[in-house]
Amino acid sequence: MNTTIQLSLIIAFVLFPTIIRGSQVIYVQPEQIHLSLGVKSNQIVVTWTTFNSTIRSTVCYGIESMDQVAHGSQNEFIDDGTERRKLFIHRVYLNDLNANTTYKYHVGSTQGWSEIFTFHTFPMGHEWSPRFVVYGDLGNVNGRTLSRLQDEIQSGNHDLVLHLGDFAYDLHDDNGRMGDQFMRQIEPIAAYVPYQVLPGNHDNAYNFSHYNNRFTMHSEGDNVTNNHFWSYNIGPVHLIAFSTEFLYYTKYGKQQIRNQFDWLEHDLIEANRPENRAIRPWIVTAGHRAIYTQRYVNTVVKNGNEFGPGFEELFFKYGVDLELWGHEHIYERIWPIYNGTVFNGTNDNAYYNPRAPVHVTTGSAGCILLPPKILQRRPEFSAFASNDYTFTQMHVINGTHIQLQQVSDNQNGQIIDQIYLIKDNHGTYEFK
Numbered sequence: 512m513n514t515t516i517q518l519s520l521i522i523a524f525v526l527f528p529t530i531i532r533g534s535q536v537i538y539v540q541p542e543q544i545h546l547s548l549g550v551k552s553n554q555i556v557v558t559w560t561t562f563n564s565t566i567r568s569t570v571c572y573g574i575e576s577m578d579q580v581a582h583g584s585q586n587e588f589i590d591d592g593t594e595r596r597k598l599f600i601h602r603v604y605l606n607d608l609n610a611n612t613t614y615k616y617h618v619g620s621t622q623g624w625s626e627i628f629t630f631h632t633f634p635m636g637h638e639w640s641p642r643f644v645v646y647g648d649l650g651n652v653n654g655r656t657l658s659r660l661q662d663e664i665q666s667g668n669h670d671l672v673l674h675l676g677d678f679a680y681d682l683h684d685d686n687g688r689m690g691d692q693f694m695r696q697i698e699p700i701a702a703y704v705p706y707q708v709l710p711g712n713h714d715n716a717y718n719f720s721h722y723n724n725r726f727t728m729h730s731e732g733d734n735v736t737n738n739h740f741w742s743y744n745i746g747p748v749h750l751i752a753f754s755t756e757f758l759y760y761t762k763y764g765k766q767q768i769r770n771q772f773d774w775l776e777h778d779l780i781e782a783n784r785p786e787n788r789a790i791r792p793w794i795v796t797a798g799h800r801a802i803y804t805q806r807y808v809n810t811v812v813k814n815g816n817e818f819g820p821g822f823e824e825l826f827f828k829y830g831v832d833l834e835l836w837g838h839e840h841i842y843e844r845i846w847p848i849y850n851g852t853v854f855n856g857t858n859d860n861a862y863y864n865p866r867a868p869v870h871v872t873t874g875s876a877g878c879i880l881l882p883p884k885i886l887q888r889r890p891e892f893s894a895f896a897s898n899d900y901t902f903t904q905m906h907v908i909n910g911t912h913i914q915l916q917q918v919s920d921n922q923n924g925q926i927i928d929q930i931y932l933i934k935d936n937h938g939t940y941e942f943k
């Protein structure tokens with residue numbers, strides 16, 4: 512090449528740089544990162560979203576440094592709204608984690624990594640005191656407890672969050688953008704502790720498609736995900752999450768009512784085997800629509816309907832200790848109850864060896880629907896009610912003591928109600 516040609520090539524290159532592709536933005540940066548319990552207790556699942564597919568789905572993690580690598584998979588999820596927006600949901604399982612250990616991690620691919628987060632694994636065995644944060648009905652608009660929850664979880668004093676249905680209001684709104692923004696908002700919570708979920712009525716759109724795609728729930732020991740009903744052993748607790756919505760959204764199928772009921776009964780029989788109940792005496796259930804509320808008794812959830820059975824008798828029969836609910840946008844504590852009758856424990860303390868399950872509704876985390884008034888005259892079974900924006904702290908101290916505290920956002924984080932549920936022995940109520 513002579514120097515003139517060389518020179519003109521250089522000029523051409525400098526003046527007209529080659530553009531790699533069109534001007535379209537590429538969305539490969541991971542977002543909406545959240546954790547959940549894996550198939551085994553030494554496993555954690557990391558789930559996140561990108562809006563374009565990536566070459567891989569990878570988590571780098573470790574104790575001192577992020578020297579371990581796990582790969583997973585991505586699912587294309589197409590929202591059913593008019594825009595048919597596409598999301599790529601990535602899932603990676605972190606296996607064989609050390610117990611009671613803090614890990615750091617980041618997620619993504621060589622096309623982009625998230626910032627670094629941390630989580631702390633559960634101690635081994637059943638002799639530890641898990642601290643749960645429990646609430647339902649948290650939305651994007653008027654999500655009043657959200658910042659307090661973000662702050663509280665990052666303090667490191669909690670092991671797990673249980674969200675009792677109704678997310679974002681609603682996950683599918685604005686072609687799924689409402690869901691995206693909500694999942695970004697819970698990331699400062701859910702990227703640090705397992706964010707365990709169950710379905711509410713607001714999550715039913717397109718046969719719960721957003722709810723199914725965005726979360727990853729496993730029962731302990733079951734490698735098939737099921738976001739509608741699952742159970743897990745956590746310290747001295749056997750925690751069961753289930754759907755009250757199958758009884759209502761029968762347009763999506765009636766068989767699911769029976770399938771879930773049979774699974775629940777089998778799960779409760781297992782949890783009640785003497786060798787299991789001896790080490791995990793507490794059976795705690797979590798569902799969306801409360802049975803006992805200041806305004807009504809939900810007879811569908813209680814007794815069932817023409818399509819299938821309800822839950823009260825089943826949970827009573829198998830000695831469930833505590834039933835957590837959302838849906839009503841208040842906090843309400845119920846005296847120990849079965850079939851509308853209060854069965855207090857002792858005369859001094861209703862919650863000492865109660866003769867029926869204890870129900871608590873904690874559906875006031877904050878959402879677009881304003882909380883109802885607390886009635887002046889409430890049913891006899893209603894022990895305490897507040898329409899402050901609140902969430903529950905559930906501290907399972909040991910096999911005999913659970914502490915429940917209700918934290919009010921209106922009152923700057925003050926605890927507005929507290930009980931100890933105390934049981935010297937657990938099991939069926941029928942013979943007491």
Ligand SMILES: *[C@@H]1O[C@H](CO)[C@@H](O)[C@H](O)[C@H]1NC(C)=O
Nearest residue numbers: 535536537538562563564597
């Ligand atoms: C990235 O996603 C957008 C929106 O779904 C899509 O229009 C575009 O074609 C994607 N780009 C690539 C490179 O896949």
Ligand SMILES: *[C@@H]1O[C@H](CO)[C@@H](O)[C@H](O)[C@H]1NC(C)=O
Nearest residue numbers: 610611612634635638639640
């Ligand atoms: C977890 O580890 C800490 C120290 O890092 C220790 O103090 C604590 O006792 C351990 N908990 C259990 C239940 O083993």
Ligand SMILES: *[C@@H]1O[C@H](CO)[C@@H](O)[C@H](O)[C@H]1NC(C)=O
Nearest residue numbers: 550604731732733734735736
């Ligand atoms: C799930 O576990 C069963 C055995 O319990 C096994 O046959 C199956 O391959 C596993 N599936 C996956 C996806 O790991």
Ligand SMILES: *[C@@H]1O[C@H](CO)[C@@H](O)[C@H](O)[C@H]1NC(C)=O
Nearest residue numbers: 718719723739762763764767
């Ligand atoms: C709704 O989804 C469930 C699985 O989550 C499926 O079993 C059922 O058949 C679906 N219903 C309809 C009407 O597609």
Ligand SMILES: *[C@@H]1O[C@H](CO)[C@@H](O)[C@H](O)[C@H]1NC(C)=O
Nearest residue numbers: 814823824827849850851852
């Ligand atoms: C529950 O109470 C109702 C009356 O309120 C009664 O008719 C029914 O037989 C009771 N059911 C059980 C299982 O005790």
Ligand SMILES: *[C@@H]1O[C@H](CO)[C@@H](O)[C@H](O)[C@H]1NC(C)=O
Nearest residue numbers: 846853854855858859860861
């Ligand atoms: C249950 O205990 C509470 C608190 O002691 C009491 O107010 C209520 O009247 C009791 N109910 C019954 C039916 O004994």
Ligand SMILES: *[C@@H]1O[C@H](CO)[C@@H](O)[C@H](O)[C@H]1NC(C)=O
Nearest residue numbers: 907908909910911912913931
């Ligand atoms: C359980 O915890 C309670 C409250 O801290 C305590 O009084 C009780 O002695 C503990 N029981 C056992 C068996 O450690």
